[in-house]
Amino acid sequence: MDKVVDKLVGLGVPGLVLLIVMASTGLAGAAALTAALAALGGPFGMLGGLAVLGLLVMLSSSLTEYGVDALAKAVIDGLTDKGETKDSIIEQINNFPLISSEMKGKLRDHVNYA
Numbered sequence: 001m002d003k004v005v006d007k008l009v010g011l012g013v014p015g016l017v018l019l020i021v022m023a024s025t026g027l028a029g030a031a032a033l034t035a036a037l038a039a040l041g042g043p044f045g046m047l048g049g050l051a052v053l054g055l056l057v058m059l060s061s062s063l064t065e066y067g068v069d070a071l072a073k074a075v076i077d078g079l080t081d082k083g084e085t086k087d088s089i090i091e092q093i094n095n096f097p098l099i100s101s102e103m104k105g106k107l108r109d110h111v112n113y114a
Helices: 002-011 013-025 030-066 068-081 086-095 101-113
Strands: none
Touching: 013 030, 030 068, 068 086, 068 101, 086 101
């Protein structure tokens, strides 16, 4: 068990995601791995699942290096650079269900003062 945990720690967030998806398949062994990768990959199958795990590696390392606030503000700056209006960005922030009201307030302030 300790060896498995050590390997998952080495994989970080993607390893944890893969473990959870494998557990939700109800299968065991290689079948669980195959089904989990296929589920993560959606229409792109197992290769898509590997790509999703690779993307999670990049996202999790960026989050730990810069923090959620800095990355969210950088995304807002990118939207502004692409021609999005302040009103449309604030509307998107207000309608996004997965962030806290505190974070929404910080992001709205960033939009208004940018």
